[in-house]
Amino acid sequence: MAIEVRIPTIMRNLTDGAKAVEGKGGTLDELFSDLDDRHPGLRERLVDDKGLRRFVNVYLNDEDVRFLGGLDTQVSDGDTVTVLPAVAGG
């Protein structure tokens, strides 16, 4: 088993069009680095030197990782990570 990462349409140019990719790691940070080995450039689209990019939302099993531990959030096999751009409601 691995961790499933769902990729939004605007980043699928980096995953050969795949809606979801698989990766491994003990933290979100490690997971993103692992993904970047196979999908170069993906990490840079998600993270800058201050952490998660402002207009990127990342959810671990539907919970916003900014409230779990940010890039240090623990992840494990069987988890689902969803990446989405920030959009307005109202």
Next chain:
Amino acid sequence: MRFDSLLDSLGGTPLVGLPKLSPAPDVRLWAKLEDRNPTGSVKDRPAWWMIQRAEKDGLLKPGATILEPTSGNTGISLAMAATLRGYRLVCVMPENTSIERRQLLEMWGAKIIFSPAAGGSNEAVRRAKALAGEHPDWVLLYQYGNEANSLAHYETTGPEIFADLPTITHFVAGLGTTGTLMGVGRYLREQVPQVQIVAAEPRYGELVYGLRNIDEGFVPELYDESVLTTRFSVPSRDALRRTRELLEQEGIFAGISTGGVLHAALGVAAKAVKAGRRADIAFIVADGGWKYLSTGAYGGTLDEAERRLEGQLWA
């Protein structure tokens, strides 16, 4: 109860218990029925507060034109209040919203300018800002950055909930402009420092996230992450399922976003049961289901309903 006018009757909505959906005698769910407002949604509160503020600030004079980007409810609330106060309203609304929202806006005399479906409300915001530049005499109230939006909830929704439920442990609401969560959240935390403030954000179909690049993303100016305890992204299927449960088990006919909020509230409730802690969880029923009947959310199988909702802005 007697009021001088429709606007004076705003707020004071019931908080009702959910005896069947509450998981334990000491872990209880409470629904704040915001559909009992003048135009049938929680947005009557921020809309009226924003108009009053703009009047006090001298921005709105008789005959003025109000401009607002909205996926529906705020526009409907503004349209009603604008009619009563003698203003014109121009709404910028994404084209992938339910037909009922258009009908209601037009009924109250608003002019609608449609923005493209791809990009959802982000596009409506962008279009409205451009229009404000072209029409300097129009008044952009701008619910995403207008402090009067969250202030309405700080001054009314929050105190109402606390008065009815002083033992509150959790507050759950939908995240759109973030006004409800910011206003109610700040008020409740002053009263009950340990209270948990939980956001339920709708997760739409892919079309809505069809931005051209990530820099077109949008975070409302009102949003202050420190007010929230946590935030969930609720897929449309879960929102639909819970909307139906609320109807079938408790008799409450709510809009689809309320299903998303209930989903998060039930998750919080299950955690409290597991941890052996008591909980009084209040959540917002933002509107009734009337405006969503045409989406087919309430009939047929869940699969069918989910397919019909794909690409629609349901919150």
